[in-house]
Amino acid sequence: MKKTATFIWSIFLLVFISIDMNAQSTKSWDYPVKPGTEAWQALSTHEDMLEACQIPVEILKTVSTEELIELCLAYPLLGDIFAYNGIQEGMSKVSARFNGLQELFKRKENASLLFEKMKKQELLKSGVLTFIEIGNEVSRQMVIEALLSNEAILSNTDNILQQEISSETVKKLLYKQNNPDIYGQYGLKTVVYLLGRCLEKIDYEAITPEFKQFITDEKLTGSNVIEELLKQYIVTFNKLRS
Numbered sequence: 001m002k003k004t005a006t007f008i009w010s011i012f013l014l015v016f017i018s019i020d021m022n023a024q025s026t027k028s029w030d031y032p033v034k035p036g037t038e039a040w041q042a043l044s045t046h047e048d049m050l051e052a053c054q055i056p057v058e059i060l061k062t063v064s065t066e067e068l069i070e071l072c073l074a075y076p077l078l079g080d081i082f083a084y085n086g087i088q089e090g091m092s093k094v095s096a097r098f099n100g101l102q103e104l105f106k107r108k109e110n111a112s113l114l115f116e117k118m119k120k121q122e123l124l125k126s127g128v129l130t131f132i133e134i135g136n137e138v139s140r141q142m143v144i145e146a147l148l149s150n151e152a153i154l155s156n157t158d159n160i161l162q163q164e165i166s167s168e169t170v171k172k173l174l175y176k177q178n179n180p181d182i183y184g185q186y187g188l189k190t191v192v193y194l195l196g197r198c199l200e201k202i203d204y205e206a207i208t209p210e211f212k213q214f215i216t217d218e219k220l221t222g223s224n225v226i227e228e229l230l231k232q233y234i235v236t237f238n239k240l241r242s
Contacts, residue, residue, distance in 0.1 A: 053077055077094070078094065112156075123172065141187075149194040149197045163240070173188065192226060
């Protein structure tokens with residue numbers, strides 16, 4: 001099982017940057033240059049790629065937040081997020097160099113719309129998709145979770161939405177944890193981070209030392225951060241109901 005999960009993530013890291021994970025969506029604007037095309041191969045440096053993938057200012061000013069989210073998820077260099085020591089560091093680095101994410105962080109309804117997208121994500125089952133399809137879908141889920149846990153987005157949630165996100169996150173975390181052949185341990189990182197950040201918003205004083213350490217190193221091996229967060233979730237929601 002562990003070998004299968006490792007193989008899936010190896011494939012995912014190789015093909016992520018060349019696949020539009022949302023190719024079926026209808027967009028009023030699309031990236032003029034994409035990986036796999038002759039125009040993309042003609043770009044000689046990473047800086048050239050970054051420049052070619054910026055969204056025109058006039059589009060940023062008029063595009064809806066829902067469509068902007070899809071454009072961000074289809075960003076050809078989104079896979080750079082996974083090229084750093086941690087996913088949160090990767091998100092920070094990529095957003096600093098991509099105007100689509102910078103604009104998304106400014107939209108007031110970004111959190112509620114991302115949460116709706118998160119709720120619609122299908123929980124994957126073994127034997128239904130190919131390794132590459134699984135890698136792309138899991139990566140899409142991870143990006144949405146990483147975006148939703150970003151402070152620029154999570155700050156647009158109120159207590160009720162934070163509770164709703166926490167409950168949905170627990171459901172997804174438990175499913176992913178019970179399906180390591182699909183998600184592996186790496187695929188748990190963003191959902192663990194999102195749960196911890198939401199609980200932190202709801203009740204900062206209750207945040208666990210294990211989660212504070214996870215924020216620093218994003219390591220699940222040898223850590224009981226998941227167990228501690230699930231306990232905290234129960235305690236926090238019992239407190240809210242009392």
